[in-house]
Amino acid sequence: GCTKVSPGCKYCYAERMAVRLKAMGNPNYQHGFELALHEHALNLPLTWKTPQFIFVNSMSDLFHENVPLEFILRVFDVMRQASWHTFQVLTKRSQRLAELSHEIQWPDNVWMGVSVENADYTIRIDDLRQTQATIKFLSLEPLLGPISQLDLDNINWVIVGGESGPSARPMNEEWVVDIKDQCLAYNVPFFFKQWGGTNKKKAGRTLQGKTWDGIPSDISG
Numbered sequence: 001g002c003t004k005v006s007p008g009c010k011y012c013y014a015e016r017m018a019v020r021l022k023a024m025g026n027p028n029y030q031h032g033f034e035l036a037l038h039e040h041a042l043n044l045p046l047t048w049k050t051p052q053f054i055f056v057n058s059m060s061d062l063f064h065e066n067v068p069l070e071f072i073l074r075v076f077d078v079m080r081q082a083s084w085h086t087f088q089v090l091t092k093r094s095q096r097l098a099e100l101s102h103e104i105q106w107p108d109n110v111w112m113g114v115s116v117e118n119a120d121y122t123i124r125i126d127d128l129r130q131t132q133a134t135i136k137f138l139s140l141e142p143l144l145g146p147i148s149q150l151d152l153d154n155i156n157w158v159i160v161g162g163e164s165g166p167s168a169r170p171m172n173e174e175w176v177v178d179i180k181d182q183c184l185a186y187n188v189p190f191f192f193k194q195w196g197g198t199n200k201k202k203a204g205r206t207l208q209g210k211t212w213d214g215i216p217s218d219i220s221g
Contacts, residue, residue: 001033002060005092008117008142011167014059035066042074045082056089063093069100080107090115090139094127101131111135111157111216118145129154135216141193142168146175152186156216162196162203171196176207189214 001018004010014033021029028038045054056062056079062072079087090113091097097114106112112133114124117140128136135156140147142163152158160179162171176192183190192212195203205211 001031001035002064003035006117006121007144008092008115008121011163011165011169013165016165018059035060035064037067037071042078045078045085045087048082048085051084051086054085054087056087061091061093062089063091063096063100065093065096069103072100073104076104076107076110079110080105083107083109085109086111088113088137092121092124094124098127098130104132106132106134108134111137113137113139113157113159115139115141116147117142119147119149120145122147122150125151125155137216140179142196143171143175143179144169146172146178148178150179150182152182152188155186155188157189157191157214158183159191159193161193162200164194164196164198164200166198168197173207180207180212183214189216191215 002012002014004012018029018033022032056075062075079085086109088111092115094114097112110133112128112131113136114128116122116124116138125138136154137157137159138155139159141159141161143160144163158179160176163169180190180192190212191214192205192207194200194205197203
């Protein structure tokens with residue numbers, strides 16, 4: 001579970017899913033979308049022997065103020081041990097990320113990202129830059145407004161996507177094209193995830209007639 005901190009959280013997909021899982025009787029969601037620590041799941045990646053990309057804590061935020069530092073460090077220790085996987089961690093709580101970064105041992109297989117939904121929250125990018133993560137990425141999703149002057153210094157990857165779901169807010173193509181052009185100018189890999197909307201499959205993920213599947217070069221080959 002989690003709590004809302006900025007406009008990108010308004011129609012949270014994880015909240016909708018947590019309510020559904022609670023209704024289905026899933027024991028991990030007996031309290032719905034309240035934040036909970038699932039100790040039993042910590043070591044699961046060590047049992048998965050096939051290398052894979054793992055999106056960490058997709059139903060919450062690892063740097064939520066109610067997640068103890070001790071638990072965060074245990075998560076990073078498991079990720080370090082499971083060196084054959086690539087872990088992607090994403091947060092909107094960039095201030096806490098920056099404050100705790102010096103406490104964390106940053107293994108090369110952990111990619112650290114921040115969510116930025118519009119130009120009002122680009123401070124999160126500055127916080128991300130303060131970390132010692134090898135790969136630093138931006139998730140501009142749901143993109144709710146233009147971000148015309150992105151500082152992409154020391155940023156290794158940018159993902160853009162529109163909001164999806166029954167109350168999805170629209171994304172302007174001009175915003176996406178501008179961000180894509182900034183990434184190309186900085187030589188930063190650009191990944192366009194989706195247009196979103198109420199029918200994201202129908203809306204697709206092509207931009208200017210093609211798909212954009214950029215990914216950091218150290219693993220794309």
